[in-house]
Amino acid sequence: MIKAQTKYLTRHMAIAFGISVVAMNLAYADEQKAATKAPIKNAAKPSMQDVLKASKASDWRPLDPQNTLYLEMDKGRVVIELVPEFAPKNIENIKKLVREGYFDGLAMIRSQDNYVAQWGDADEKREFKTAAKTVDGEFTVKYSAKSAFTRLPDHDGYAPQVGHAKGFAAGRDPKSRTTWLAHCYGAIGVARGNETNSGNGSSLYAVTGHAPRNLDRNITVVGKVMQGMELLSTLPRGTGALGFYEKAEERTPIKSVRIAADVPEAERSKLEVFRTDTASFQALVEAQRNRGGEWYKFAANHIELCNVPVPVRTVK
Protein backbone atom coordinates (compact mmCIF):
# COMPACT_ATOMS: atom_id res chain seq x y z
CA MET A 1 0.00 0.00 0.00
CA ILE A 2 2.65 2.49 1.05
CA LYS A 3 4.85 1.26 -1.76
CA ALA A 4 2.08 1.78 -4.32
CA GLN A 5 1.44 5.28 -3.03
CA THR A 6 5.12 6.17 -3.17
CA LYS A 7 5.19 5.09 -6.79
CA TYR A 8 2.12 7.21 -7.46
CA LEU A 9 3.77 10.15 -5.76
CA THR A 10 6.93 9.85 -7.82
CA ARG A 11 5.10 9.53 -11.11
CA HIS A 12 2.53 12.22 -10.59
CA MET A 13 4.42 14.64 -8.43
CA ALA A 14 4.39 17.56 -10.89
CA ILE A 15 0.71 17.08 -11.61
CA ALA A 16 -0.20 16.65 -7.99
CA PHE A 17 1.52 19.92 -7.10
CA GLY A 18 -0.25 21.74 -9.92
CA ILE A 19 -3.58 20.56 -8.59
CA SER A 20 -2.78 21.33 -5.02
CA VAL A 21 -1.83 24.95 -5.72
CA VAL A 22 -5.13 25.55 -7.48
CA ALA A 23 -7.02 23.69 -4.79
CA MET A 24 -5.32 25.69 -2.06
CA ASN A 25 -6.15 29.02 -3.65
CA LEU A 26 -9.76 28.01 -4.02
CA ALA A 27 -9.75 26.88 -0.44
CA TYR A 28 -8.38 30.23 0.69
CA ALA A 29 -11.07 32.22 -1.08
CA ASP A 30 -13.91 29.93 -0.23
CA GLU A 31 -12.88 28.22 2.94
CA GLN A 32 -16.08 28.64 4.88
CA LYS A 33 -18.12 27.16 2.08
CA ALA A 34 -15.72 24.27 1.63
CA ALA A 35 -15.83 23.53 5.34
CA THR A 36 -19.57 22.94 5.17
CA LYS A 37 -19.27 20.20 2.57
CA ALA A 38 -20.51 16.77 3.52
CA PRO A 39 -17.85 14.34 4.76
CA ILE A 40 -15.93 12.98 1.81
CA LYS A 41 -14.13 9.73 1.18
CA ASN A 42 -10.46 10.54 0.76
CA ALA A 43 -9.03 9.16 -2.43
CA ALA A 44 -5.77 7.25 -2.24
CA LYS A 45 -3.29 10.08 -2.02
CA PRO A 46 0.24 10.35 -0.68
CA SER A 47 0.58 10.58 3.08
CA MET A 48 3.30 12.55 4.84
CA GLN A 49 5.22 9.30 5.23
CA ASP A 50 5.01 8.74 1.47
CA VAL A 51 6.32 12.25 0.82
CA LEU A 52 9.23 11.73 3.20
CA LYS A 53 9.99 8.34 1.70
CA ALA A 54 10.09 9.84 -1.79
CA SER A 55 12.21 12.80 -0.67
CA LYS A 56 15.61 13.46 -2.19
CA ALA A 57 18.79 14.39 -0.34
CA SER A 58 18.30 17.98 -1.55
CA ASP A 59 14.95 18.17 0.30
CA TRP A 60 16.89 18.22 3.58
CA ARG A 61 19.32 20.68 5.10
CA PRO A 62 21.83 20.30 7.92
CA LEU A 63 21.60 22.48 11.04
CA ASP A 64 23.95 25.44 11.11
CA PRO A 65 26.54 24.55 13.79
CA GLN A 66 27.23 28.24 14.44
CA ASN A 67 23.59 28.71 15.35
CA THR A 68 22.80 25.45 17.09
CA LEU A 69 22.73 25.11 20.87
CA TYR A 70 23.13 21.90 22.86
CA LEU A 71 21.39 22.17 26.21
CA GLU A 72 22.66 19.23 28.25
CA MET A 73 20.72 17.73 31.13
CA ASP A 74 21.13 14.47 33.03
CA LYS A 75 18.50 12.80 30.86
CA GLY A 76 19.95 13.99 27.56
CA ARG A 77 20.49 16.78 25.09
CA VAL A 78 18.06 19.35 23.79
CA VAL A 79 19.09 20.62 20.34
CA ILE A 80 17.97 24.16 19.54
CA GLU A 81 18.48 25.95 16.24
CA LEU A 82 18.66 29.75 16.30
CA VAL A 83 17.63 31.94 13.35
CA PRO A 84 19.78 35.10 13.29
CA GLU A 85 17.71 36.64 10.50
CA PHE A 86 14.86 37.08 12.97
CA ALA A 87 16.71 38.24 16.08
CA PRO A 88 20.34 39.12 15.34
CA LYS A 89 21.05 41.16 18.49
CA ASN A 90 19.40 38.77 20.91
CA ILE A 91 21.07 35.76 19.35
CA GLU A 92 24.46 37.46 19.46
CA ASN A 93 23.95 38.06 23.17
CA ILE A 94 22.78 34.49 23.79
CA LYS A 95 25.92 33.19 22.08
CA LYS A 96 28.05 35.45 24.28
CA LEU A 97 26.29 34.07 27.37
CA VAL A 98 26.81 30.50 26.17
CA ARG A 99 30.51 31.10 25.52
CA GLU A 100 30.86 32.71 28.95
CA GLY A 101 29.51 29.47 30.43
CA TYR A 102 26.63 31.48 31.86
CA PHE A 103 24.10 28.63 31.72
CA ASP A 104 26.37 25.86 33.00
CA GLY A 105 25.08 24.67 36.35
CA LEU A 106 21.88 26.70 36.18
CA ALA A 107 18.49 24.98 35.99
CA MET A 108 14.98 24.76 34.71
CA ILE A 109 13.15 27.34 36.79
CA ARG A 110 9.59 27.01 35.50
CA SER A 111 7.25 24.53 33.87
CA GLN A 112 3.67 25.62 33.38
CA ASP A 113 1.30 23.05 31.95
CA ASN A 114 0.12 23.76 28.40
CA TYR A 115 2.39 26.78 28.19
CA VAL A 116 6.17 26.96 28.58
CA ALA A 117 9.27 25.52 30.23
CA GLN A 118 11.81 28.20 31.18
CA TRP A 119 15.41 28.13 32.30
CA GLY A 120 17.94 30.54 33.71
CA ASP A 121 19.22 31.77 37.06
CA ALA A 122 16.48 31.47 39.67
CA ASP A 123 18.33 33.87 41.94
CA GLU A 124 19.31 36.30 39.15
CA LYS A 125 22.71 36.72 40.80
CA ARG A 126 25.08 35.21 38.26
CA GLU A 127 27.33 37.82 36.68
CA PHE A 128 27.53 38.68 33.02
CA LYS A 129 31.08 38.85 31.67
CA THR A 130 30.84 39.95 28.05
CA ALA A 131 27.09 39.85 27.41
CA ALA A 132 24.81 42.88 27.57
CA LYS A 133 22.25 43.27 30.36
CA THR A 134 19.66 44.83 28.09
CA VAL A 135 19.04 44.04 24.44
CA ASP A 136 16.42 45.70 22.28
CA GLY A 137 13.45 43.44 21.73
CA GLU A 138 13.31 42.02 18.21
CA PHE A 139 9.61 41.26 18.20
CA THR A 140 9.42 41.80 14.44
CA VAL A 141 12.05 42.44 11.78
CA LYS A 142 11.82 44.06 8.37
CA TYR A 143 11.84 41.83 5.34
CA SER A 144 12.81 42.68 1.80
CA ALA A 145 11.50 41.66 -1.61
CA LYS A 146 14.17 38.99 -1.82
CA SER A 147 13.37 37.39 1.55
CA ALA A 148 12.23 33.85 0.84
CA PHE A 149 8.84 32.95 2.29
CA THR A 150 6.80 29.83 1.61
CA ARG A 151 3.37 31.21 2.23
CA LEU A 152 0.53 29.03 3.44
CA PRO A 153 -2.71 29.78 1.61
CA ASP A 154 -4.66 29.03 4.79
CA HIS A 155 -6.33 31.81 6.71
CA ASP A 156 -4.71 32.75 10.01
CA GLY A 157 -6.33 34.81 12.73
CA TYR A 158 -3.11 36.06 14.31
CA ALA A 159 -1.26 37.34 11.24
CA PRO A 160 -2.08 38.76 7.81
CA GLN A 161 0.18 36.11 6.25
CA VAL A 162 1.75 32.94 7.62
CA GLY A 163 4.22 30.46 6.23
CA HIS A 164 7.83 29.40 6.57
CA ALA A 165 11.03 31.39 6.29
CA LYS A 166 14.50 29.90 6.74
CA GLY A 167 12.67 26.70 7.68
CA PHE A 168 10.68 28.19 10.58
CA ALA A 169 7.00 29.00 11.07
CA ALA A 170 6.58 32.74 10.72
CA GLY A 171 4.05 35.52 10.32
CA ARG A 172 4.28 38.45 7.93
CA ASP A 173 2.60 41.80 7.62
CA PRO A 174 2.97 43.09 4.05
CA LYS A 175 1.79 46.58 5.06
CA SER A 176 4.61 47.21 7.50
CA ARG A 177 6.86 44.73 5.69
CA THR A 178 7.62 43.06 9.02
CA THR A 179 7.99 39.38 9.83
CA TRP A 180 8.33 37.37 13.05
CA LEU A 181 8.74 33.79 14.24
CA ALA A 182 5.47 32.28 15.45
CA HIS A 183 4.96 30.81 18.93
CA CYS A 184 4.39 27.23 17.77
CA TYR A 185 5.17 24.18 19.89
CA GLY A 186 8.94 24.06 20.53
CA ALA A 187 9.56 27.74 19.75
CA ILE A 188 12.28 29.35 21.90
CA GLY A 189 11.73 32.86 23.25
CA VAL A 190 13.62 35.43 25.28
CA ALA A 191 11.89 36.04 28.61
CA ARG A 192 11.47 39.72 29.45
CA GLY A 193 9.89 42.10 31.95
CA ASN A 194 7.57 44.95 31.04
CA GLU A 195 10.25 46.95 29.24
CA THR A 196 10.83 45.83 25.67
CA ASN A 197 14.61 45.81 26.16
CA SER A 198 14.52 43.97 29.48
CA GLY A 199 15.22 40.58 27.91
CA ASN A 200 18.84 39.64 27.27
CA GLY A 201 18.71 35.90 26.60
CA SER A 202 19.84 34.82 30.06
CA SER A 203 16.39 33.32 30.62
CA LEU A 204 14.84 31.43 27.72
CA TYR A 205 11.62 29.48 27.37
CA ALA A 206 10.31 26.76 25.10
CA VAL A 207 6.63 26.50 24.18
CA THR A 208 5.37 23.18 25.58
CA GLY A 209 1.64 23.49 24.92
CA HIS A 210 -0.94 24.76 22.51
CA ALA A 211 0.61 27.63 20.55
CA PRO A 212 0.24 30.89 22.55
CA ARG A 213 0.16 32.97 19.39
CA ASN A 214 -0.98 35.97 21.45
CA LEU A 215 2.71 36.27 22.35
CA ASP A 216 3.64 36.84 18.69
CA ARG A 217 5.03 40.33 18.11
CA ASN A 218 5.23 40.81 21.88
CA ILE A 219 8.48 39.06 22.65
CA THR A 220 11.64 37.96 20.84
CA VAL A 221 11.58 34.46 19.39
CA VAL A 222 15.03 33.18 18.51
CA GLY A 223 14.56 29.63 17.24
CA LYS A 224 13.13 26.21 17.88
CA VAL A 225 13.84 22.88 19.54
CA MET A 226 14.94 20.40 16.87
CA GLN A 227 15.49 17.35 19.07
CA GLY A 228 14.94 16.42 22.71
CA MET A 229 11.69 18.34 23.07
CA GLU A 230 10.35 15.60 25.35
CA LEU A 231 13.03 16.50 27.91
CA LEU A 232 11.34 19.89 28.29
CA SER A 233 7.71 18.91 27.77
CA THR A 234 7.75 16.21 30.46
CA LEU A 235 9.40 18.31 33.16
CA PRO A 236 7.37 18.19 36.36
CA ARG A 237 5.06 21.18 36.47
CA GLY A 238 5.99 23.85 39.00
CA THR A 239 3.46 24.48 41.74
CA GLY A 240 4.15 28.20 42.15
CA ALA A 241 2.44 31.00 40.25
CA LEU A 242 3.02 30.70 36.47
CA GLY A 243 4.52 27.24 37.01
CA PHE A 244 7.68 28.46 38.75
CA TYR A 245 9.27 25.88 41.02
CA GLU A 246 8.97 26.81 44.66
CA LYS A 247 11.95 24.86 45.99
CA ALA A 248 15.49 24.68 44.62
CA GLU A 249 15.48 20.86 44.67
CA GLU A 250 12.54 20.79 42.25
CA ARG A 251 14.62 22.45 39.54
CA THR A 252 16.14 20.11 36.94
CA PRO A 253 19.80 21.08 36.58
CA ILE A 254 21.39 22.19 33.31
CA LYS A 255 24.82 20.61 32.97
CA SER A 256 25.91 22.93 30.18
CA VAL A 257 24.85 24.85 27.11
CA ARG A 258 27.24 24.79 24.14
CA ILE A 259 27.26 26.06 20.59
CA ALA A 260 27.52 23.06 18.23
CA ALA A 261 30.46 24.61 16.38
CA ASP A 262 32.41 24.68 19.67
CA VAL A 263 31.80 20.97 20.29
CA PRO A 264 34.12 18.35 18.74
CA GLU A 265 32.52 17.02 15.59
CA ALA A 266 32.29 13.48 16.94
CA GLU A 267 30.09 14.72 19.80
CA ARG A 268 27.69 16.67 17.64
CA SER A 269 24.10 15.57 16.95
CA LYS A 270 23.90 14.73 13.28
CA LEU A 271 20.53 16.07 12.27
CA GLU A 272 18.88 17.18 9.08
CA VAL A 273 15.72 19.25 8.78
CA PHE A 274 13.18 19.08 5.98
CA ARG A 275 13.53 22.20 3.86
CA THR A 276 10.48 24.42 3.60
CA ASP A 277 11.28 25.98 0.22
CA THR A 278 10.81 22.89 -1.93
CA ALA A 279 8.08 21.19 -3.95
CA SER A 280 8.37 18.25 -1.54
CA PHE A 281 7.45 20.54 1.35
CA GLN A 282 4.37 21.69 -0.57
CA ALA A 283 3.44 18.03 -1.02
CA LEU A 284 3.95 17.40 2.70
CA VAL A 285 1.73 20.33 3.66
CA GLU A 286 -1.00 19.17 1.29
CA ALA A 287 -0.72 15.61 2.65
CA GLN A 288 -1.39 17.02 6.12
CA ARG A 289 -4.08 19.46 5.03
CA ASN A 290 -6.24 16.75 3.46
CA ARG A 291 -5.11 13.41 4.74
CA GLY A 292 -5.24 10.30 2.63
CA GLY A 293 -5.62 6.73 3.76
CA GLU A 294 -8.50 4.72 5.14
CA TRP A 295 -8.64 6.22 8.59
CA TYR A 296 -9.71 9.80 7.78
CA LYS A 297 -13.40 10.21 6.97
CA PHE A 298 -13.57 13.98 6.80
CA ALA A 299 -11.07 16.17 4.98
CA ALA A 300 -10.22 19.33 6.94
CA ASN A 301 -9.26 21.25 3.79
CA HIS A 302 -7.26 23.48 6.08
CA ILE A 303 -4.03 23.42 8.00
CA GLU A 304 -3.13 25.78 10.80
CA LEU A 305 0.43 27.15 10.80
CA CYS A 306 1.49 25.35 14.00
CA ASN A 307 0.07 22.05 12.74
CA VAL A 308 2.51 22.00 9.81
CA PRO A 309 5.26 19.53 10.68
CA VAL A 310 8.84 20.31 9.75
CA PRO A 311 10.44 16.86 10.06
CA VAL A 312 13.88 16.33 11.54
CA ARG A 313 15.94 13.18 10.95
CA THR A 314 19.15 11.73 12.34
CA VAL A 315 21.81 11.03 9.75
CA LYS A 316 25.01 9.01 9.98
Add this chain to the structure above:
Amino acid sequence: MIKAQTKYLTRHMAIAFGISVVAMNLAYADEQKAATKAPIKNAAKPSMQDVLKASKASDWRPLDPQNTLYLEMDKGRVVIELVPEFAPKNIENIKKLVREGYFDGLAMIRSQDNYVAQWGDADEKREFKTAAKTVDGEFTVKYSAKSAFTRLPDHDGYAPQVGHAKGFAAGRDPKSRTTWLAHCYGAIGVARGNETNSGNGSSLYAVTGHAPRNLDRNITVVGKVMQGMELLSTLPRGTGALGFYEKAEERTPIKSVRIAADVPEAERSKLEVFRTDTASFQALVEAQRNRGGEWYKFAANHIELCNVPVPVRTVK
Protein backbone atom coordinates in the same frame (compact mmCIF):
# COMPACT_ATOMS: atom_id res chain seq x y z
CA MET B 1 -3.83 48.13 40.57
CA ILE B 2 -5.82 44.90 40.36
CA LYS B 3 -8.28 46.30 42.85
CA ALA B 4 -8.78 49.45 40.77
CA GLN B 5 -9.33 47.39 37.66
CA THR B 6 -11.81 45.13 39.40
CA LYS B 7 -13.77 48.20 40.43
CA TYR B 8 -13.66 49.43 36.85
CA LEU B 9 -14.88 46.07 35.64
CA THR B 10 -17.80 46.02 38.03
CA ARG B 11 -18.90 49.56 37.28
CA HIS B 12 -18.56 49.40 33.53
CA MET B 13 -19.37 45.79 32.85
CA ALA B 14 -22.50 46.39 30.81
CA ILE B 15 -20.84 49.11 28.77
CA ALA B 16 -17.69 47.12 28.26
CA PHE B 17 -19.71 44.19 26.94
CA GLY B 18 -21.62 46.43 24.57
CA ILE B 19 -18.37 47.74 23.16
CA SER B 20 -16.77 44.35 22.94
CA VAL B 21 -19.61 42.85 20.92
CA VAL B 22 -19.38 45.66 18.37
CA ALA B 23 -15.59 45.47 18.33
CA MET B 24 -15.68 41.71 17.86
CA ASN B 25 -18.03 41.92 14.89
CA LEU B 26 -15.85 44.54 13.26
CA ALA B 27 -12.86 42.35 13.92
CA TYR B 28 -14.57 39.41 12.29
CA ALA B 29 -15.38 41.30 9.09
CA ASP B 30 -12.13 43.16 8.88
CA GLU B 31 -9.67 40.99 10.68
CA GLN B 32 -6.87 41.10 8.15
CA LYS B 33 -6.92 44.87 8.09
CA ALA B 34 -6.98 45.09 11.86
CA ALA B 35 -4.05 42.72 12.12
CA THR B 36 -1.88 45.06 10.10
CA LYS B 37 -2.36 47.96 12.50
CA ALA B 38 0.71 49.36 14.15
CA PRO B 39 1.41 48.04 17.66
CA ILE B 40 -0.86 49.73 20.12
CA LYS B 41 -0.56 50.62 23.76
CA ASN B 42 -3.19 48.66 25.59
CA ALA B 43 -5.35 50.84 27.74
CA ALA B 44 -5.91 49.75 31.30
CA LYS B 45 -8.55 47.11 30.85
CA PRO B 46 -9.62 44.12 32.91
CA SER B 47 -7.38 41.07 32.74
CA MET B 48 -8.66 37.51 32.99
CA GLN B 49 -7.70 37.56 36.67
CA ASP B 50 -9.81 40.69 37.16
CA VAL B 51 -12.78 39.02 35.47
CA LEU B 52 -12.43 35.95 37.68
CA LYS B 53 -12.06 38.07 40.77
CA ALA B 54 -15.25 39.96 39.92
CA SER B 55 -17.16 36.78 39.09
CA LYS B 56 -20.30 35.82 40.98
CA ALA B 57 -21.23 32.38 42.31
CA SER B 58 -23.65 32.05 39.39
CA ASP B 59 -20.77 32.37 36.90
CA TRP B 60 -19.61 28.90 37.98
CA ARG B 61 -21.17 25.46 37.70
CA PRO B 62 -20.39 22.22 39.50
CA LEU B 63 -19.31 19.14 37.55
CA ASP B 64 -22.07 16.60 36.93
CA PRO B 65 -21.17 13.63 39.18
CA GLN B 66 -23.03 11.23 36.86
CA ASN B 67 -20.76 12.29 34.02
CA THR B 68 -17.46 12.78 35.79
CA LEU B 69 -14.72 10.16 35.78
CA TYR B 70 -11.91 9.82 38.30
CA LEU B 71 -8.89 8.14 36.75
CA GLU B 72 -6.65 7.19 39.65
CA MET B 73 -2.91 6.71 39.28
CA ASP B 74 -0.14 6.45 41.86
CA LYS B 75 0.66 10.14 41.46
CA GLY B 76 -2.91 11.31 41.75
CA ARG B 77 -6.33 11.71 40.19
CA VAL B 78 -7.29 12.87 36.72
CA VAL B 79 -10.79 14.35 36.69
CA ILE B 80 -12.61 14.05 33.36
CA GLU B 81 -16.04 15.48 32.58
CA LEU B 82 -18.09 13.75 29.89
CA VAL B 83 -20.68 15.56 27.75
CA PRO B 84 -23.51 13.15 26.85
CA GLU B 85 -25.10 15.68 24.49
CA PHE B 86 -22.19 15.16 22.10
CA ALA B 87 -21.69 11.41 22.29
CA PRO B 88 -24.55 9.66 24.13
CA LYS B 89 -23.88 6.11 22.92
CA ASN B 90 -20.13 6.19 23.43
CA ILE B 91 -20.47 7.73 26.88
CA GLU B 92 -23.06 5.15 27.89
CA ASN B 93 -20.62 2.42 26.88
CA ILE B 94 -17.72 4.07 28.70
CA LYS B 95 -19.83 4.22 31.86
CA LYS B 96 -20.65 0.53 31.49
CA LEU B 97 -16.94 -0.27 31.14
CA VAL B 98 -16.14 1.84 34.20
CA ARG B 99 -18.83 0.13 36.29
CA GLU B 100 -17.56 -3.29 35.13
CA GLY B 101 -14.16 -2.31 36.52
CA TYR B 102 -12.75 -2.68 33.03
CA PHE B 103 -10.03 -0.06 33.44
CA ASP B 104 -8.90 -1.05 36.94
CA GLY B 105 -5.35 -2.35 36.76
CA LEU B 106 -4.86 -1.37 33.12
CA ALA B 107 -2.32 1.28 32.14
CA MET B 108 -1.22 4.18 30.01
CA ILE B 109 -0.22 2.51 26.75
CA ARG B 110 0.95 5.47 24.69
CA SER B 111 2.40 8.95 25.08
CA GLN B 112 3.38 10.74 21.88
CA ASP B 113 5.01 14.13 22.29
CA ASN B 114 2.87 17.07 21.20
CA TYR B 115 -0.05 14.78 20.47
CA VAL B 116 -1.85 12.41 22.85
CA ALA B 117 -1.61 10.16 25.90
CA GLN B 118 -3.73 7.01 25.55
CA TRP B 119 -4.83 4.30 27.95
CA GLY B 120 -6.47 0.91 27.77
CA ASP B 121 -5.55 -2.74 27.52
CA ALA B 122 -2.20 -3.10 25.76
CA ASP B 123 -2.92 -6.76 25.07
CA GLU B 124 -6.57 -6.22 24.11
CA LYS B 125 -7.48 -9.40 25.98
CA ARG B 126 -9.61 -8.16 28.83
CA GLU B 127 -13.23 -9.27 28.53
CA PHE B 128 -16.23 -7.02 28.23
CA LYS B 129 -19.07 -7.95 30.56
CA THR B 130 -21.95 -5.62 29.80
CA ALA B 131 -20.37 -3.13 27.41
CA ALA B 132 -20.66 -3.33 23.62
CA LYS B 133 -17.66 -4.18 21.46
CA THR B 134 -18.65 -1.80 18.70
CA VAL B 135 -20.35 1.56 19.09
CA ASP B 136 -21.30 3.86 16.24
CA GLY B 137 -18.92 6.78 15.94
CA GLU B 138 -20.46 10.05 17.12
CA PHE B 139 -18.14 12.33 15.20
CA THR B 140 -20.84 14.97 14.89
CA VAL B 141 -24.34 15.29 16.34
CA LYS B 142 -27.35 17.26 15.18
CA TYR B 143 -28.23 20.44 17.02
CA SER B 144 -31.54 22.20 17.24
CA ALA B 145 -32.60 25.82 17.35
CA LYS B 146 -32.74 25.65 21.12
CA SER B 147 -29.20 24.26 21.55
CA ALA B 148 -27.24 26.89 23.45
CA PHE B 149 -24.02 27.97 21.75
CA THR B 150 -21.75 30.86 22.74
CA ARG B 151 -20.27 31.64 19.38
CA LEU B 152 -16.82 33.14 19.03
CA PRO B 153 -16.75 35.89 16.40
CA ASP B 154 -13.20 34.89 15.48
CA HIS B 155 -12.51 33.17 12.19
CA ASP B 156 -11.64 29.48 12.38
CA GLY B 157 -10.05 27.46 9.61
CA TYR B 158 -11.34 24.08 10.75
CA ALA B 159 -15.04 24.84 11.23
CA PRO B 160 -17.66 27.21 9.83
CA GLN B 161 -18.49 28.28 13.39
CA VAL B 162 -16.74 27.77 16.70
CA GLY B 163 -17.65 28.53 20.28
CA HIS B 164 -18.74 26.82 23.46
CA ALA B 165 -21.65 24.51 24.15
CA LYS B 166 -22.39 22.97 27.55
CA GLY B 167 -19.12 24.57 28.63
CA PHE B 168 -16.91 22.85 26.04
CA ALA B 169 -15.10 24.09 22.94
CA ALA B 170 -17.08 23.02 19.91
CA GLY B 171 -17.46 23.47 16.17
CA ARG B 172 -20.75 23.90 14.31
CA ASP B 173 -21.84 23.62 10.72
CA PRO B 174 -25.10 25.53 10.22
CA LYS B 175 -25.62 23.95 6.81
CA SER B 176 -25.82 20.39 8.07
CA ARG B 177 -26.88 21.58 11.54
CA THR B 178 -24.18 19.41 13.09
CA THR B 179 -21.90 20.15 16.00
CA TRP B 180 -18.87 18.43 17.51
CA LEU B 181 -16.41 18.82 20.37
CA ALA B 182 -13.09 20.29 19.23
CA HIS B 183 -9.72 18.60 19.77
CA CYS B 184 -8.31 21.23 22.10
CA TYR B 185 -5.69 20.54 24.77
CA GLY B 186 -7.16 18.13 27.31
CA ALA B 187 -9.95 16.84 25.05
CA ILE B 188 -10.79 13.14 25.57
CA GLY B 189 -11.44 10.98 22.52
CA VAL B 190 -12.42 7.41 21.78
CA ALA B 191 -9.61 5.58 19.97
CA ARG B 192 -10.77 3.66 16.92
CA GLY B 193 -9.51 1.66 13.93
CA ASN B 194 -10.42 2.36 10.33
CA GLU B 195 -14.09 1.44 10.77
CA THR B 196 -16.18 4.25 12.19
CA ASN B 197 -17.82 1.89 14.72
CA SER B 198 -14.58 0.24 15.83
CA GLY B 199 -14.20 2.45 18.89
CA ASN B 200 -16.03 1.43 22.04
CA GLY B 201 -14.45 3.54 24.76
CA SER B 202 -12.15 0.83 26.10
CA SER B 203 -9.19 2.87 24.87
CA LEU B 204 -9.32 6.60 25.40
CA TYR B 205 -6.85 9.39 24.71
CA ALA B 206 -6.25 12.90 25.99
CA VAL B 207 -4.80 15.63 23.77
CA THR B 208 -1.46 16.64 25.31
CA GLY B 209 -0.09 18.95 22.61
CA HIS B 210 -1.03 21.58 20.07
CA ALA B 211 -4.67 21.01 19.10
CA PRO B 212 -4.87 18.38 16.33
CA ARG B 213 -8.04 19.88 14.91
CA ASN B 214 -7.64 17.70 11.81
CA LEU B 215 -9.13 14.96 14.02
CA ASP B 216 -12.34 16.95 14.44
CA ARG B 217 -15.33 15.18 12.82
CA ASN B 218 -13.15 12.08 12.38
CA ILE B 219 -13.41 10.54 15.81
CA THR B 220 -15.69 10.68 18.83
CA VAL B 221 -14.79 13.25 21.47
CA VAL B 222 -16.51 12.61 24.79
CA GLY B 223 -15.24 15.27 27.17
CA LYS B 224 -12.27 16.97 28.70
CA VAL B 225 -9.77 16.78 31.55
CA MET B 226 -10.84 19.19 34.27
CA GLN B 227 -8.06 18.55 36.77
CA GLY B 228 -4.84 16.54 36.88
CA MET B 229 -3.91 17.18 33.27
CA GLU B 230 -0.23 17.34 34.25
CA LEU B 231 -0.39 13.66 35.23
CA LEU B 232 -1.04 12.85 31.57
CA SER B 233 1.04 15.57 29.88
CA THR B 234 4.24 14.70 31.76
CA LEU B 235 4.07 10.94 31.16
CA PRO B 236 7.35 9.66 29.69
CA ARG B 237 7.05 9.56 25.92
CA GLY B 238 6.86 6.09 24.41
CA THR B 239 9.68 5.13 22.09
CA GLY B 240 7.64 2.91 19.78
CA ALA B 241 5.77 4.06 16.68
CA LEU B 242 3.11 6.68 17.52
CA GLY B 243 4.51 6.92 21.04
CA PHE B 244 3.37 3.47 22.15
CA TYR B 245 5.40 2.03 25.00
CA GLU B 246 7.50 -0.92 23.90
CA LYS B 247 7.85 -2.64 27.26
CA ALA B 248 5.19 -3.43 29.85
CA GLU B 249 7.24 -1.86 32.65
CA GLU B 250 7.19 1.50 30.89
CA ARG B 251 3.42 1.73 31.22
CA THR B 252 2.13 3.83 34.10
CA PRO B 253 -0.56 1.77 35.88
CA ILE B 254 -4.14 2.87 36.32
CA LYS B 255 -5.33 1.99 39.79
CA SER B 256 -8.99 2.51 38.97
CA VAL B 257 -11.51 4.53 37.03
CA ARG B 258 -14.70 5.50 38.84
CA ILE B 259 -17.77 7.59 38.14
CA ALA B 260 -17.91 10.44 40.66
CA ALA B 261 -21.51 9.60 41.58
CA ASP B 262 -20.33 6.11 42.65
CA VAL B 263 -17.65 7.54 44.95
CA PRO B 264 -18.54 8.55 48.54
CA GLU B 265 -19.10 12.30 48.64
CA ALA B 266 -16.21 12.89 51.01
CA GLU B 267 -13.81 11.42 48.45
CA ARG B 268 -15.02 13.48 45.52
CA SER B 269 -13.03 16.33 43.99
CA LYS B 270 -14.93 19.51 44.70
CA LEU B 271 -14.56 21.47 41.51
CA GLU B 272 -16.41 24.22 39.74
CA VAL B 273 -16.05 25.25 36.13
CA PHE B 274 -16.51 28.73 34.71
CA ARG B 275 -19.76 28.83 32.77
CA THR B 276 -19.49 29.70 29.09
CA ASP B 277 -23.00 31.12 28.66
CA THR B 278 -22.57 34.23 30.77
CA ALA B 279 -21.61 37.87 30.34
CA SER B 280 -18.61 37.16 32.56
CA PHE B 281 -17.39 34.56 30.07
CA GLN B 282 -17.66 37.12 27.28
CA ALA B 283 -15.55 39.48 29.38
CA LEU B 284 -13.00 36.74 29.97
CA VAL B 285 -12.74 35.98 26.26
CA GLU B 286 -12.27 39.64 25.44
CA ALA B 287 -9.64 39.98 28.17
CA GLN B 288 -7.70 37.18 26.48
CA ARG B 289 -8.32 38.39 22.92
CA ASN B 290 -6.81 41.82 23.59
CA ARG B 291 -4.79 41.68 26.75
CA GLY B 292 -4.47 44.59 29.07
CA GLY B 293 -1.65 45.45 31.41
CA GLU B 294 1.84 46.80 30.90
CA TRP B 295 3.43 43.68 29.47
CA TYR B 296 1.58 43.34 26.15
CA LYS B 297 2.74 45.73 23.43
CA PHE B 298 0.73 44.35 20.55
CA ALA B 299 -2.95 43.47 20.67
CA ALA B 300 -3.76 40.25 18.81
CA ASN B 301 -7.36 41.28 18.23
CA HIS B 302 -8.05 37.60 17.79
CA ILE B 303 -8.42 34.49 19.86
CA GLU B 304 -8.28 30.97 18.54
CA LEU B 305 -10.86 28.53 19.93
CA CYS B 306 -8.34 26.36 21.77
CA ASN B 307 -6.68 29.41 23.35
CA VAL B 308 -9.89 30.30 25.18
CA PRO B 309 -9.46 29.24 28.81
CA VAL B 310 -12.38 27.71 30.68
CA PRO B 311 -11.19 28.08 34.28
CA VAL B 312 -11.71 25.40 36.89
CA ARG B 313 -11.53 26.05 40.63
CA THR B 314 -11.51 23.96 43.76
CA VAL B 315 -14.25 24.74 46.22
CA LYS B 316 -14.72 23.76 49.84
